[in-house]
Amino acid sequence: MRVVECVPNFSEGRRPEVIEAIVNAAKEVPGITVLDVNPDHDHNRVVVTFIGEPEAVSEAAFRSCKKASELIDLNQHHGEHPRMGATDVIPFVPLAGVTMEDCVQLAEALGERIARELDIPVYLYEQAARVPERRNLADVRRGEFEGLRTAIKEEGKQPDFGRPELHPTAGITAVGARPPLIAFNVNLDTDDLKLARRIARRIRESGGGFKAVKALGVMLGERNLAQVSMNMVDYRVTGLLPVYEAIKEQAAAAGVGIVGSEIVGLLPLQALLDVALQAIKVESFDTSQIIETHLRSE
Protein backbone atom coordinates (compact mmCIF):
# COMPACT_ATOMS: atom_id res chain seq x y z
CA MET A 1 0.00 0.00 0.00
CA ARG A 2 1.26 3.51 -0.91
CA VAL A 3 0.14 6.11 1.59
CA VAL A 4 0.86 9.84 1.68
CA GLU A 5 -0.31 12.24 4.35
CA CYS A 6 -1.17 15.84 3.50
CA VAL A 7 -1.51 18.57 6.14
CA PRO A 8 -2.66 21.75 4.39
CA ASN A 9 -3.15 24.95 6.44
CA PHE A 10 -5.93 27.31 5.32
CA SER A 11 -6.35 30.93 6.43
CA GLU A 12 -9.77 30.50 7.99
CA GLY A 13 -10.40 29.49 11.59
CA ARG A 14 -13.65 31.28 12.39
CA ARG A 15 -16.32 30.55 9.77
CA PRO A 16 -17.38 26.88 10.19
CA GLU A 17 -19.23 26.81 6.86
CA VAL A 18 -16.09 27.85 4.98
CA ILE A 19 -13.98 25.25 6.80
CA GLU A 20 -16.59 22.60 6.05
CA ALA A 21 -16.67 23.46 2.36
CA ILE A 22 -12.89 23.24 2.12
CA VAL A 23 -12.76 19.89 3.97
CA ASN A 24 -15.60 18.50 1.87
CA ALA A 25 -13.74 19.40 -1.32
CA ALA A 26 -10.92 17.10 -0.14
CA LYS A 27 -13.24 14.40 1.22
CA GLU A 28 -15.15 13.97 -2.02
CA VAL A 29 -12.07 12.51 -3.69
CA PRO A 30 -12.42 8.69 -3.56
CA GLY A 31 -9.89 6.99 -1.27
CA ILE A 32 -9.29 10.02 0.95
CA THR A 33 -9.60 9.66 4.74
CA VAL A 34 -9.72 12.91 6.70
CA LEU A 35 -8.00 12.25 10.03
CA ASP A 36 -8.24 15.64 11.66
CA VAL A 37 -9.66 19.15 11.25
CA ASN A 38 -8.15 21.54 13.77
CA PRO A 39 -9.36 25.17 13.55
CA ASP A 40 -7.86 27.93 15.73
CA HIS A 41 -9.95 31.04 16.31
CA ASP A 42 -7.12 33.32 17.43
CA HIS A 43 -4.82 32.20 14.62
CA ASN A 44 -7.81 32.37 12.23
CA ARG A 45 -6.42 29.27 10.60
CA VAL A 46 -7.34 25.61 10.18
CA VAL A 47 -5.00 22.63 9.91
CA VAL A 48 -6.49 19.69 8.00
CA THR A 49 -4.93 16.22 7.94
CA PHE A 50 -5.84 13.59 5.37
CA ILE A 51 -4.26 10.45 3.96
CA GLY A 52 -4.61 8.27 0.88
CA GLU A 53 -2.78 7.07 -2.21
CA PRO A 54 -0.44 9.71 -3.68
CA GLU A 55 -2.64 10.57 -6.70
CA ALA A 56 -5.80 10.88 -4.58
CA VAL A 57 -4.02 13.02 -2.00
CA SER A 58 -2.69 15.36 -4.66
CA GLU A 59 -6.17 15.71 -6.18
CA ALA A 60 -7.72 16.36 -2.76
CA ALA A 61 -5.08 19.00 -2.01
CA PHE A 62 -5.80 20.72 -5.31
CA ARG A 63 -9.58 20.74 -4.85
CA SER A 64 -9.40 22.07 -1.28
CA CYS A 65 -6.92 24.75 -2.41
CA LYS A 66 -9.29 25.75 -5.22
CA LYS A 67 -12.23 25.91 -2.82
CA ALA A 68 -10.22 28.04 -0.37
CA SER A 69 -9.30 30.45 -3.17
CA GLU A 70 -13.02 30.90 -3.91
CA LEU A 71 -14.08 31.50 -0.29
CA ILE A 72 -11.19 33.30 1.42
CA ASP A 73 -10.08 36.86 0.72
CA LEU A 74 -6.68 37.58 2.31
CA ASN A 75 -7.45 41.31 2.14
CA GLN A 76 -10.11 40.71 4.80
CA HIS A 77 -8.07 38.21 6.87
CA HIS A 78 -6.64 38.94 10.29
CA GLY A 79 -5.15 36.48 12.75
CA GLU A 80 -2.18 35.93 15.02
CA HIS A 81 -0.46 33.39 12.82
CA PRO A 82 1.68 34.62 9.92
CA ARG A 83 0.14 33.78 6.51
CA MET A 84 0.55 34.61 2.86
CA GLY A 85 -2.22 32.67 1.09
CA ALA A 86 -5.83 31.47 1.36
CA THR A 87 -4.19 28.07 1.24
CA ASP A 88 -1.07 28.92 3.18
CA VAL A 89 0.97 25.72 3.04
CA ILE A 90 0.54 22.24 1.60
CA PRO A 91 3.08 19.71 2.89
CA PHE A 92 3.17 16.11 1.64
CA VAL A 93 4.43 13.49 4.10
CA PRO A 94 5.56 9.97 3.06
CA LEU A 95 3.88 7.39 5.32
CA ALA A 96 4.07 3.97 3.70
CA GLY A 97 5.43 2.58 0.44
CA VAL A 98 6.55 6.00 -0.81
CA THR A 99 9.81 7.92 -0.50
CA MET A 100 10.51 11.53 0.33
CA GLU A 101 11.54 11.92 -3.31
CA ASP A 102 8.06 10.74 -4.35
CA CYS A 103 6.59 13.46 -2.15
CA VAL A 104 8.92 16.08 -3.63
CA GLN A 105 7.62 15.11 -7.07
CA LEU A 106 4.02 15.35 -5.82
CA ALA A 107 4.79 18.86 -4.54
CA GLU A 108 6.32 19.92 -7.85
CA ALA A 109 3.40 18.60 -9.89
CA LEU A 110 0.80 20.16 -7.61
CA GLY A 111 2.67 23.50 -7.49
CA GLU A 112 2.76 23.64 -11.27
CA ARG A 113 -0.97 22.82 -11.47
CA ILE A 114 -2.03 25.40 -8.87
CA ALA A 115 -0.14 28.12 -10.74
CA ARG A 116 -1.49 27.07 -14.13
CA GLU A 117 -5.13 26.35 -13.28
CA LEU A 118 -5.77 28.75 -10.39
CA ASP A 119 -3.29 31.52 -11.28
CA ILE A 120 -1.90 31.38 -7.72
CA PRO A 121 1.90 31.56 -7.59
CA VAL A 122 3.71 28.82 -5.63
CA TYR A 123 6.87 28.54 -3.57
CA LEU A 124 8.41 25.09 -3.11
CA TYR A 125 9.62 24.65 0.48
CA GLU A 126 11.36 22.26 2.92
CA GLN A 127 12.47 19.03 1.20
CA ALA A 128 10.96 20.26 -2.07
CA ALA A 129 12.88 23.57 -1.98
CA ARG A 130 15.08 24.20 -5.02
CA VAL A 131 17.33 26.65 -3.14
CA PRO A 132 18.50 26.49 0.48
CA GLU A 133 16.74 29.80 1.34
CA ARG A 134 13.36 28.12 0.77
CA ARG A 135 13.93 25.19 3.12
CA ASN A 136 12.61 27.07 6.14
CA LEU A 137 8.94 27.99 5.84
CA ALA A 138 9.28 31.03 8.14
CA ASP A 139 11.84 32.51 5.73
CA VAL A 140 9.64 31.78 2.72
CA ARG A 141 6.65 33.48 4.35
CA ARG A 142 8.52 36.57 5.55
CA GLY A 143 6.58 39.75 4.69
CA GLU A 144 3.31 37.82 4.58
CA PHE A 145 0.45 38.58 2.17
CA GLU A 146 0.80 42.34 2.45
CA GLY A 147 4.57 42.52 2.15
CA LEU A 148 4.93 39.93 -0.58
CA ARG A 149 2.74 41.98 -2.95
CA THR A 150 5.82 43.98 -3.89
CA ALA A 151 8.59 41.69 -2.61
CA ILE A 152 7.54 38.87 -4.95
CA LYS A 153 8.88 40.85 -7.90
CA GLU A 154 12.35 41.11 -6.35
CA GLU A 155 15.27 38.90 -7.28
CA GLY A 156 15.33 35.82 -5.08
CA LYS A 157 11.68 36.17 -4.06
CA GLN A 158 10.13 35.17 -7.36
CA PRO A 159 7.85 32.11 -7.19
CA ASP A 160 8.87 28.61 -8.33
CA PHE A 161 5.68 28.38 -10.37
CA GLY A 162 3.44 31.15 -11.81
CA ARG A 163 3.91 34.82 -12.52
CA PRO A 164 5.71 37.05 -9.96
CA GLU A 165 2.41 38.52 -8.85
CA LEU A 166 0.19 37.55 -5.91
CA HIS A 167 -3.30 36.29 -6.63
CA PRO A 168 -5.42 39.35 -5.69
CA THR A 169 -7.41 37.51 -2.98
CA ALA A 170 -5.73 34.10 -2.53
CA GLY A 171 -2.16 35.37 -2.30
CA ILE A 172 0.55 32.76 -2.73
CA THR A 173 0.86 29.16 -1.54
CA ALA A 174 3.85 27.16 -0.29
CA VAL A 175 3.89 23.52 -1.41
CA GLY A 176 6.45 21.13 -0.01
CA ALA A 177 7.45 17.76 1.37
CA ARG A 178 8.59 16.89 4.87
CA PRO A 179 8.88 13.97 7.30
CA PRO A 180 6.03 13.43 9.78
CA LEU A 181 6.11 16.03 12.53
CA ILE A 182 5.47 14.94 16.13
CA ALA A 183 4.20 17.37 18.77
CA PHE A 184 5.77 16.19 22.04
CA ASN A 185 5.52 17.98 25.38
CA VAL A 186 7.17 17.20 28.71
CA ASN A 187 5.61 18.55 31.90
CA LEU A 188 8.01 19.49 34.70
CA ASP A 189 6.99 19.12 38.32
CA THR A 190 7.38 22.85 38.94
CA ASP A 191 5.84 26.22 38.06
CA ASP A 192 9.32 27.53 37.20
CA LEU A 193 8.81 28.75 33.63
CA LYS A 194 12.42 29.94 33.47
CA LEU A 195 13.65 26.39 33.99
CA ALA A 196 11.45 25.11 31.15
CA ARG A 197 12.75 27.88 28.91
CA ARG A 198 16.36 27.18 29.83
CA ILE A 199 15.95 23.47 29.10
CA ALA A 200 14.16 24.25 25.82
CA ARG A 201 16.99 26.50 24.69
CA ARG A 202 19.58 23.82 25.45
CA ILE A 203 17.87 20.90 23.74
CA ARG A 204 16.69 22.57 20.52
CA GLU A 205 18.74 22.54 17.34
CA SER A 206 18.91 26.34 17.17
CA GLY A 207 20.58 26.33 20.59
CA GLY A 208 23.14 23.69 19.60
CA GLY A 209 21.12 20.81 21.04
CA PHE A 210 19.43 17.95 19.22
CA LYS A 211 19.08 18.13 15.45
CA ALA A 212 15.52 18.35 14.09
CA VAL A 213 14.08 19.50 17.42
CA LYS A 214 12.24 22.78 18.00
CA ALA A 215 11.46 23.60 21.63
CA LEU A 216 9.86 26.31 23.75
CA GLY A 217 9.27 26.68 27.47
CA VAL A 218 5.60 27.44 28.21
CA MET A 219 3.21 27.43 31.17
CA LEU A 220 0.36 24.94 31.41
CA GLY A 221 -2.07 27.41 32.94
CA GLU A 222 -4.74 25.05 34.25
CA ARG A 223 -2.22 22.77 35.97
CA ASN A 224 0.28 25.46 36.91
CA LEU A 225 3.12 23.40 35.47
CA ALA A 226 6.08 24.50 33.38
CA GLN A 227 6.30 22.58 30.13
CA VAL A 228 8.94 21.95 27.51
CA SER A 229 6.86 22.03 24.31
CA MET A 230 8.46 20.50 21.23
CA ASN A 231 8.10 19.87 17.55
CA MET A 232 10.09 16.80 16.58
CA VAL A 233 10.48 17.59 12.89
CA ASP A 234 12.22 14.35 11.89
CA TYR A 235 11.98 11.51 14.40
CA ARG A 236 14.40 9.46 12.31
CA VAL A 237 17.10 12.06 13.01
CA THR A 238 16.22 12.60 16.68
CA GLY A 239 13.75 10.30 18.40
CA LEU A 240 11.60 10.99 21.45
CA LEU A 241 13.60 8.95 23.97
CA PRO A 242 16.97 10.78 23.92
CA VAL A 243 15.18 14.14 24.14
CA TYR A 244 12.99 12.96 27.02
CA GLU A 245 16.02 11.65 28.86
CA ALA A 246 17.95 14.87 28.34
CA ILE A 247 15.05 16.92 29.70
CA LYS A 248 14.72 14.55 32.66
CA GLU A 249 18.42 14.85 33.42
CA GLN A 250 18.51 18.64 33.16
CA ALA A 251 15.39 18.98 35.31
CA ALA A 252 16.89 16.60 37.89
CA ALA A 253 20.03 18.76 38.00
CA ALA A 254 17.73 21.59 39.12
CA GLY A 255 16.07 19.27 41.65
CA VAL A 256 12.88 18.97 39.58
CA GLY A 257 11.07 15.80 38.53
CA ILE A 258 8.98 14.96 35.47
CA VAL A 259 5.19 14.78 35.91
CA GLY A 260 4.67 13.15 32.54
CA SER A 261 4.65 13.78 28.83
CA GLU A 262 2.08 14.10 26.08
CA ILE A 263 1.99 13.32 22.39
CA VAL A 264 -0.38 15.77 20.73
CA GLY A 265 -2.21 14.44 17.69
CA LEU A 266 -0.85 11.83 15.37
CA LEU A 267 2.49 10.08 15.02
CA PRO A 268 3.85 7.20 12.95
CA LEU A 269 4.04 3.82 14.64
CA GLN A 270 7.76 3.61 13.92
CA ALA A 271 8.42 6.60 16.19
CA LEU A 272 7.00 4.65 19.16
CA LEU A 273 8.72 1.40 18.13
CA ASP A 274 12.02 3.30 18.09
CA VAL A 275 11.40 4.46 21.66
CA ALA A 276 10.53 0.93 22.81
CA LEU A 277 13.50 -0.78 21.15
CA GLN A 278 15.95 1.86 22.43
CA ALA A 279 14.52 1.81 25.96
CA ILE A 280 15.20 -1.91 26.37
CA LYS A 281 18.26 -1.85 24.09
CA VAL A 282 17.05 -4.49 21.61
CA GLU A 283 20.02 -5.53 19.49
CA SER A 284 18.11 -6.53 16.38
CA PHE A 285 14.44 -6.56 15.57
CA ASP A 286 12.30 -7.20 12.55
CA THR A 287 8.83 -5.66 12.28
CA SER A 288 7.54 -9.08 11.23
CA GLN A 289 8.05 -10.14 14.88
CA ILE A 290 4.98 -8.04 15.72
CA ILE A 291 2.01 -10.40 15.57
CA GLU A 292 -0.30 -7.72 14.16
CA THR A 293 1.81 -7.29 11.02
CA HIS A 294 0.60 -10.74 9.98
CA LEU A 295 -3.07 -9.95 10.50
CA ARG A 296 -3.23 -7.39 7.72
CA SER A 297 -1.94 -9.65 4.98
CA GLU A 298 -4.90 -12.01 5.25
Add this chain to the structure above:
Amino acid sequence: MRVVECVPNFSEGRRPEVIEAIVNAAKEVPGITVLDVNPDHDHNRVVVTFIGEPEAVSEAAFRSCKKASELIDLNQHHGEHPRMGATDVIPFVPLAGVTMEDCVQLAEALGERIARELDIPVYLYEQAARVPERRNLADVRRGEFEGLRTAIKEEGKQPDFGRPELHPTAGITAVGARPPLIAFNVNLDTDDLKLARRIARRIRESGGGFKAVKALGVMLGERNLAQVSMNMVDYRVTGLLPVYEAIKEQAAAAGVGIVGSEIVGLLPLQALLDVALQAIKVESFDTSQIIETHLRSE
Protein backbone atom coordinates in the same frame (compact mmCIF):
# COMPACT_ATOMS: atom_id res chain seq x y z
CA MET B 1 -11.61 -8.72 13.25
CA ARG B 2 -11.50 -11.60 15.75
CA VAL B 3 -8.09 -13.23 15.90
CA VAL B 4 -6.88 -16.11 18.03
CA GLU B 5 -3.36 -17.50 18.10
CA CYS B 6 -2.73 -21.20 18.69
CA VAL B 7 0.70 -22.59 19.61
CA PRO B 8 0.43 -26.39 19.73
CA ASN B 9 3.50 -28.46 20.67
CA PHE B 10 3.88 -31.86 19.02
CA SER B 11 6.20 -34.66 20.15
CA GLU B 12 8.22 -34.85 16.94
CA GLY B 13 11.32 -32.78 16.19
CA ARG B 14 13.32 -35.09 13.96
CA ARG B 15 11.23 -36.44 11.07
CA PRO B 16 10.58 -33.52 8.67
CA GLU B 17 7.89 -35.42 6.75
CA VAL B 18 5.87 -35.96 9.93
CA ILE B 19 6.21 -32.30 10.92
CA GLU B 20 5.17 -31.23 7.43
CA ALA B 21 2.09 -33.47 7.48
CA ILE B 22 0.99 -32.05 10.84
CA VAL B 23 1.51 -28.44 9.73
CA ASN B 24 -0.30 -29.07 6.44
CA ALA B 25 -3.29 -30.46 8.32
CA ALA B 26 -3.60 -27.06 10.04
CA LYS B 27 -2.79 -25.05 6.92
CA GLU B 28 -5.51 -26.62 4.82
CA VAL B 29 -8.19 -24.96 6.96
CA PRO B 30 -9.30 -21.78 5.13
CA GLY B 31 -8.32 -18.55 6.89
CA ILE B 32 -5.37 -20.05 8.78
CA THR B 33 -1.97 -18.35 8.58
CA VAL B 34 0.97 -20.38 9.88
CA LEU B 35 3.44 -17.90 11.39
CA ASP B 36 6.15 -20.21 12.63
CA VAL B 37 7.29 -23.86 12.70
CA ASN B 38 10.09 -24.38 15.18
CA PRO B 39 11.38 -27.97 15.51
CA ASP B 40 14.01 -28.93 18.10
CA HIS B 41 16.05 -32.06 17.50
CA ASP B 42 17.26 -32.58 21.06
CA HIS B 43 13.82 -31.96 22.53
CA ASN B 44 12.32 -34.09 19.72
CA ARG B 45 9.47 -31.62 19.65
CA VAL B 46 8.03 -29.00 17.33
CA VAL B 47 6.28 -25.75 18.27
CA VAL B 48 3.83 -24.52 15.62
CA THR B 49 2.25 -21.05 15.66
CA PHE B 50 -0.80 -20.16 13.62
CA ILE B 51 -3.53 -17.49 13.73
CA GLY B 52 -7.02 -16.97 12.36
CA GLU B 53 -10.64 -16.55 13.38
CA PRO B 54 -11.58 -18.59 16.47
CA GLU B 55 -13.58 -21.27 14.63
CA ALA B 56 -10.87 -21.77 11.99
CA VAL B 57 -8.13 -21.95 14.61
CA SER B 58 -10.04 -24.55 16.61
CA GLU B 59 -10.60 -26.64 13.48
CA ALA B 60 -6.92 -26.37 12.52
CA ALA B 61 -5.89 -27.42 16.04
CA PHE B 62 -8.17 -30.44 15.85
CA ARG B 63 -6.94 -31.55 12.44
CA SER B 64 -3.26 -31.23 13.35
CA CYS B 65 -3.90 -33.08 16.61
CA LYS B 66 -5.64 -35.88 14.68
CA LYS B 67 -2.75 -36.08 12.19
CA ALA B 68 -0.20 -36.23 15.03
CA SER B 69 -2.14 -39.06 16.66
CA GLU B 70 -1.86 -41.03 13.40
CA LEU B 71 1.88 -40.47 12.88
CA ILE B 72 3.45 -40.33 16.37
CA ASP B 73 3.79 -43.25 18.78
CA LEU B 74 4.78 -42.07 22.23
CA ASN B 75 6.08 -45.57 23.03
CA GLN B 76 8.87 -44.90 20.51
CA HIS B 77 9.47 -41.28 21.50
CA HIS B 78 12.56 -40.04 23.32
CA GLY B 79 13.64 -36.45 23.84
CA GLU B 80 14.93 -34.06 26.47
CA HIS B 81 11.67 -32.18 26.89
CA PRO B 82 8.98 -33.67 29.18
CA ARG B 83 5.91 -34.80 27.24
CA MET B 84 2.74 -36.81 27.71
CA GLY B 85 1.06 -36.82 24.28
CA ALA B 86 1.65 -36.95 20.53
CA THR B 87 0.03 -33.53 20.66
CA ASP B 88 1.44 -32.44 23.98
CA VAL B 89 -0.21 -29.06 24.55
CA ILE B 90 -2.64 -26.81 22.68
CA PRO B 91 -2.86 -23.27 24.08
CA PHE B 92 -5.25 -20.68 22.65
CA VAL B 93 -4.17 -17.03 22.91
CA PRO B 94 -6.56 -14.05 22.47
CA LEU B 95 -5.02 -11.55 20.03
CA ALA B 96 -7.71 -9.20 18.75
CA GLY B 97 -11.46 -8.85 19.25
CA VAL B 98 -11.65 -11.87 21.57
CA THR B 99 -11.38 -12.25 25.33
CA MET B 100 -9.54 -14.76 27.47
CA GLU B 101 -12.95 -16.19 28.34
CA ASP B 102 -13.60 -16.79 24.61
CA CYS B 103 -10.34 -18.74 24.49
CA VAL B 104 -11.28 -20.75 27.57
CA GLN B 105 -14.49 -21.74 25.79
CA LEU B 106 -12.52 -22.69 22.67
CA ALA B 107 -10.30 -24.89 24.85
CA GLU B 108 -13.29 -26.59 26.47
CA ALA B 109 -15.02 -27.28 23.17
CA LEU B 110 -11.83 -28.61 21.55
CA GLY B 111 -10.99 -30.75 24.58
CA GLU B 112 -14.42 -32.35 24.51
CA ARG B 113 -14.10 -33.00 20.75
CA ILE B 114 -10.61 -34.54 20.98
CA ALA B 115 -11.79 -36.93 23.68
CA ARG B 116 -14.97 -37.86 21.81
CA GLU B 117 -13.67 -38.16 18.24
CA LEU B 118 -10.06 -39.28 18.80
CA ASP B 119 -10.44 -41.12 22.11
CA ILE B 120 -7.52 -39.13 23.54
CA PRO B 121 -8.13 -37.90 27.11
CA VAL B 122 -7.66 -34.18 27.76
CA TYR B 123 -6.53 -32.03 30.69
CA LEU B 124 -7.62 -28.39 30.74
CA TYR B 125 -4.74 -26.17 31.91
CA GLU B 126 -3.69 -22.56 32.66
CA GLN B 127 -6.59 -20.11 32.30
CA ALA B 128 -8.86 -22.99 31.20
CA ALA B 129 -8.05 -25.09 34.30
CA ARG B 130 -11.07 -26.09 36.38
CA VAL B 131 -8.98 -26.64 39.51
CA PRO B 132 -5.96 -24.67 40.75
CA GLU B 133 -3.68 -27.73 40.51
CA ARG B 134 -4.06 -27.72 36.72
CA ARG B 135 -3.04 -24.10 36.21
CA ASN B 136 0.64 -24.97 35.96
CA LEU B 137 1.46 -27.12 32.94
CA ALA B 138 4.52 -28.67 34.61
CA ASP B 139 2.28 -30.01 37.38
CA VAL B 140 -0.26 -31.33 34.88
CA ARG B 141 2.45 -33.17 32.93
CA ARG B 142 4.21 -34.69 35.96
CA GLY B 143 4.90 -38.39 35.38
CA GLU B 144 4.84 -37.93 31.62
CA PHE B 145 3.50 -40.52 29.18
CA GLU B 146 4.99 -43.49 31.01
CA GLY B 147 3.97 -42.45 34.52
CA LEU B 148 0.50 -41.22 33.63
CA ARG B 149 -0.48 -44.66 32.30
CA THR B 150 -1.31 -45.66 35.86
CA ALA B 151 -1.53 -42.26 37.57
CA ILE B 152 -4.42 -41.14 35.35
CA LYS B 153 -6.71 -43.54 37.20
CA GLU B 154 -5.94 -41.96 40.55
CA GLU B 155 -8.17 -39.46 42.30
CA GLY B 156 -7.21 -35.92 41.26
CA LYS B 157 -5.38 -37.06 38.12
CA GLN B 158 -8.43 -38.04 36.08
CA PRO B 159 -8.85 -36.15 32.80
CA ASP B 160 -11.32 -33.30 32.26
CA PHE B 161 -12.58 -35.02 29.12
CA GLY B 162 -12.47 -38.69 28.09
CA ARG B 163 -11.99 -41.94 29.95
CA PRO B 164 -9.24 -42.20 32.61
CA GLU B 165 -7.03 -44.17 30.25
CA LEU B 166 -4.20 -42.94 28.02
CA HIS B 167 -4.55 -43.35 24.28
CA PRO B 168 -2.19 -46.32 23.62
CA THR B 169 0.07 -44.35 21.23
CA ALA B 170 -1.02 -40.68 21.42
CA GLY B 171 -1.14 -40.45 25.23
CA ILE B 172 -2.99 -37.47 26.64
CA THR B 173 -3.20 -33.82 25.54
CA ALA B 174 -3.38 -30.59 27.58
CA VAL B 175 -5.65 -27.93 26.08
CA GLY B 176 -5.73 -24.45 27.54
CA ALA B 177 -5.83 -20.70 27.20
CA ARG B 178 -3.14 -18.19 28.11
CA PRO B 179 -1.97 -14.64 27.37
CA PRO B 180 0.70 -14.17 24.68
CA LEU B 181 4.11 -15.27 25.95
CA ILE B 182 7.16 -13.17 25.15
CA ALA B 183 10.67 -14.64 25.10
CA PHE B 184 12.94 -11.81 26.25
CA ASN B 185 16.67 -12.12 26.93
CA VAL B 186 19.12 -9.57 28.32
CA ASN B 187 22.83 -10.01 27.60
CA LEU B 188 25.23 -8.91 30.34
CA ASP B 189 28.65 -7.52 29.47
CA THR B 190 30.40 -10.33 31.34
CA ASP B 191 31.06 -14.06 31.21
CA ASP B 192 30.00 -14.33 34.86
CA LEU B 193 27.24 -16.95 34.67
CA LYS B 194 26.78 -16.79 38.43
CA LEU B 195 25.79 -13.13 38.21
CA ALA B 196 23.19 -13.90 35.51
CA ARG B 197 21.80 -16.70 37.67
CA ARG B 198 21.68 -14.51 40.75
CA ILE B 199 19.82 -11.76 38.89
CA ALA B 200 17.43 -14.33 37.36
CA ARG B 201 16.59 -15.73 40.79
CA ARG B 202 15.85 -12.26 42.13
CA ILE B 203 13.63 -11.03 39.32
CA ARG B 204 11.49 -14.11 38.71
CA GLU B 205 8.14 -14.65 40.39
CA SER B 206 9.24 -17.88 42.04
CA GLY B 207 12.04 -15.97 43.78
CA GLY B 208 9.71 -13.23 45.02
CA GLY B 209 10.46 -10.89 42.11
CA PHE B 210 8.16 -9.75 39.31
CA LYS B 211 4.83 -11.49 38.85
CA ALA B 212 4.39 -13.44 35.59
CA VAL B 213 8.13 -13.61 34.92
CA LYS B 214 10.16 -16.79 34.57
CA ALA B 215 13.93 -16.35 34.39
CA LEU B 216 17.12 -18.37 34.10
CA GLY B 217 20.78 -17.43 33.93
CA VAL B 218 22.47 -19.05 30.91
CA MET B 219 25.70 -18.72 28.89
CA LEU B 220 25.62 -17.46 25.30
CA GLY B 221 28.37 -19.80 24.14
CA GLU B 222 29.31 -18.19 20.84
CA ARG B 223 29.61 -14.69 22.34
CA ASN B 224 30.88 -15.76 25.77
CA LEU B 225 28.26 -13.60 27.47
CA ALA B 226 26.12 -14.35 30.49
CA GLN B 227 22.44 -13.91 29.73
CA VAL B 228 19.27 -13.50 31.77
CA SER B 229 16.79 -15.53 29.71
CA MET B 230 13.12 -14.89 30.40
CA ASN B 231 9.59 -15.91 29.60
CA MET B 232 7.25 -13.00 30.15
CA VAL B 233 4.06 -14.98 30.61
CA ASP B 234 1.69 -12.02 30.87
CA TYR B 235 3.07 -8.68 29.66
CA ARG B 236 -0.06 -6.93 30.96
CA VAL B 237 0.94 -7.95 34.49
CA THR B 238 4.67 -7.28 34.11
CA GLY B 239 5.98 -5.50 31.04
CA LEU B 240 9.45 -5.61 29.50
CA LEU B 241 10.66 -2.20 30.67
CA PRO B 242 10.54 -2.63 34.48
CA VAL B 243 12.25 -6.01 34.18
CA TYR B 244 14.94 -4.63 31.87
CA GLU B 245 15.58 -1.75 34.24
CA ALA B 246 15.79 -4.05 37.27
CA ILE B 247 18.33 -6.24 35.49
CA LYS B 248 20.31 -3.18 34.41
CA GLU B 249 20.35 -1.87 37.97
CA GLN B 250 21.39 -5.17 39.54
CA ALA B 251 24.11 -5.69 36.94
CA ALA B 252 25.36 -2.14 37.52
CA ALA B 253 25.56 -2.85 41.25
CA ALA B 254 28.02 -5.61 40.33
CA GLY B 255 29.88 -3.21 38.03
CA VAL B 256 28.55 -4.87 34.88
CA GLY B 257 26.87 -3.19 31.90
CA ILE B 258 24.19 -4.39 29.48
CA VAL B 259 25.31 -5.37 25.96
CA GLY B 260 21.77 -5.47 24.66
CA SER B 261 18.59 -7.48 24.67
CA GLU B 262 16.70 -9.71 22.27
CA ILE B 263 13.07 -10.52 21.69
CA VAL B 264 12.86 -14.09 20.38
CA GLY B 265 9.99 -14.77 18.01
CA LEU B 266 6.69 -12.97 18.09
CA LEU B 267 5.08 -10.49 20.43
CA PRO B 268 1.93 -8.37 20.43
CA LEU B 269 2.29 -4.75 19.35
CA GLN B 270 0.81 -3.59 22.65
CA ALA B 271 3.78 -5.03 24.57
CA LEU B 272 6.11 -2.68 22.66
CA LEU B 273 3.72 0.28 22.90
CA ASP B 274 3.65 -0.22 26.67
CA VAL B 275 7.45 -0.02 26.76
CA ALA B 276 7.47 3.14 24.65
CA LEU B 277 4.76 4.96 26.61
CA GLN B 278 6.34 4.04 29.96
CA ALA B 279 9.85 4.98 28.84
CA ILE B 280 8.81 8.56 28.02
CA LYS B 281 6.11 8.63 30.71
CA VAL B 282 3.18 9.50 28.43
CA GLU B 283 0.26 10.58 30.62
CA SER B 284 -2.55 9.54 28.29
CA PHE B 285 -2.54 8.01 24.86
CA ASP B 286 -5.09 6.63 22.46
CA THR B 287 -4.10 4.04 19.88
CA SER B 288 -5.97 6.09 17.28
CA GLN B 289 -3.09 8.59 17.54
CA ILE B 290 -0.98 6.10 15.61
CA ILE B 291 -1.33 7.04 11.96
CA GLU B 292 -1.22 3.41 10.80
CA THR B 293 -4.39 2.51 12.73
CA HIS B 294 -6.29 4.63 10.20
CA LEU B 295 -4.79 2.89 7.20
CA ARG B 296 -6.46 -0.42 7.94
CA SER B 297 -10.00 0.87 8.01
CA GLU B 298 -9.95 1.98 4.38
